[in-house]
Amino acid sequence: MNIADQHDREHMKNEDKDRDAVSRAYRDARDSDVGGMAPPAALDDAILAAAHRAVHSGPKLAGSNWIRRWTPQLAVAAVVVLSVSVVFVSIEERPDLAPASIQSIAPVQKATRPEAVISTAEKTITGAVPAPETSVEADKVARKLPSEAAARDASAVRQEREAAVSEERNVAVSPANRPAPAPQVAAAGSQSIMPPAYPPAVQSVSPAPVPAPAADPFPNAISGAKADALATARKKERSDTRSPAAAEPARVEEKIAAAGSSRAKESGDAAAGVSAAASVSPPSRESSAIPVAPIGYAPTPLVKQLAPAATAKSGATVAPAHAPSPALADKARPNEQAASNVSTIEDERPGPWLKRLMELREQGKFTQLREELVRFRKVHPDVVLPKALTDLPAGP
C-alpha cells in the first residue's frame, strides 16, 4: 500500500465524516422548530381529495370507453331492426303500400281459377253477334270523345292490370282460345276510344281470354293495357251514374257502341260490327246466360237502362247489346264462319254440341262421349240432357 492510496483513504474517511456531520446537523435543523417546514393542512386535504376524486372517476372512464367503442355498432343495429319492423308492420296494416309485385298476387290468384276462366270463355263462344244499329251522328260523337279521363288513371292501374290479364291469358290459352289483343274499338279513323267497361263483379272474376281472329281486322285498335286503363276510367264514371248528372257518360257509351256498329256497316264487314259491339259491351255476370259477342263482353245493365233514352235523343236505333237482333245475327254469321276460332266456338253451343254427343253415342265412342259430357255439364249445367245421353251403357 503506497502513500497515495493511504492519502485517498484518509481523504474519503474525512469526507464521510464531514458528510455525516453535515447530515446530522441538517436533520437536527429540519426536525427543530426553527428548521421545520411542512405543507399546510389545507394543502394536504386538497391534494388527498383530488387523489380520491380521480380514483372514483376511474370506473366512469372505463364505462365511457366501452360506450364509445360500441356506440356505432349499436346504432347501426338499432336502425336496421327498426327499419325492418316498420316495413313489416306497414305491409301488414296497409297492404296497398306494398310493392306492385305483392299487390298483384291476389288478383292473379283469382284469375287463375280454371272455372272462372272457362265460364268467361263460354260467354265468348255462345254469344250471338249483337251489332246494334247506329247512326252517323253517333259516330261523330264517338270521334269527339276525350280520352283524358282514361289517361288519368292509366298509369296508376296499368301495371297491376297488365299482370292480372297476362296471367289470365296464360291460363286460358288453348288452340281454340288463343290470347287475343285487348278489346278493340272500331274507330279506325279516329282516336276516340271507349274501353270496355268491367262491372265490379266481373272485374273480380277477371276478364276472360278472348279468341282472336287469325288476322287482326283492326290495325288501329288500342292496346290491352290502354284499354284496361280506359276501363278503369270508365268505371269511375259509372260510379257516378247514380246521380242525375252522370247520365252523360252512359250516353257516350251508347254512342260509342253505335259508332262501332256504324263502322261495321260502312265497311260491310260484319266482324267489325261484332267487334265494335263487343268492345263497348262489357261482360257482366248478370248476363252470363245471354249469348254475347265473340270478344266476350256482355252489355252492362247501365246500357240496357239508358238505351231507350239514348235512342230517343240521338234518333239512332240502338239495339240492346244483349239482345242480338236477327238481322245482325245473320250478318255476323258469315264473319263467324270466316274466323276459325269462331267456328270452334259455335260447336260448343248446346244444340250443335248435343248433336255431336249423339253422333259419338251412335258411333260407340263412349269414352270420348263421357269426357265430352263432363265438359258439356261444366259449360251448360242447366241444359237438360236427352235420355239417350244420360243412360249410357256401363264400361269403357
Place this chain on the structure above:
Amino acid sequence: MSASEQSTDEDLMLRYQAGDAGAFDLLYARHRGGLFRFIGRQCRTREHAEELFQEVWMNLIQARERYRVEAQFRTYLFTLAHNKLMDYFRRHGRVELTLYEKGDAEGEENAIDRLAGSRVDEPLVRAESAQQSAAILRAIESLPAPQRETFLLHEEGGMSLEEIAVTTGCTMEAAKSRLRYAVAKLRDGLKEYA
C-alpha cells in the same frame, strides 16, 4: 405496522393506479415532508413552494395511468419536482437556471457570491432561530442551485448518487462532484459552531 405500511412505494403507487385511494394516502404521508422541504428550500417564497408542491402531486395523480415501475418511486416523484423547479426558475428568470445550463465548475464561486445572503432576509429563513440550524440552513441556501438540489435530494429523498443523476439528468460523476462541493461548503459554514 400494517401490511400496507410495509409496502414499498412502488406497490402503493400500483395499488393507487388500480383504484386504491388509501395507497395514495400512505404514499403522500411518506413523501409530503421531504418533497415540500426539497421544493421549499429552493423557492424564494413559501407561496411558490406550496404552489409547486401541489402541482407535483397533481401531476402524479393525473399521470397515474401511465406509471410504470422502471425506477424507484421517489426518483419518479422527485423528477417531477425537479422539472417543476426548472419551469419555476425559467418562469421567474432566476439565475439558478444558468447554473444548471453552465458547467459545474464554471461560475460556481460567482454564483455563491451572488447568492450569499440573498435569501437570509426571506421570511422563511428568518423563522429559523436556532443558531446552528440557522447556520446550516443559511449555508444550504447559499449553495449553488445544482449543489443544493443534489444535497437536498441526498438528504430529503434519501437518494444515492446514481438516483440523483437520474433525477437531475446529469452524469453520476457530476452528481458526485456536486454533492462533494455541497458538503464541503456546509462543513465550512458549521465550523464556528463545531
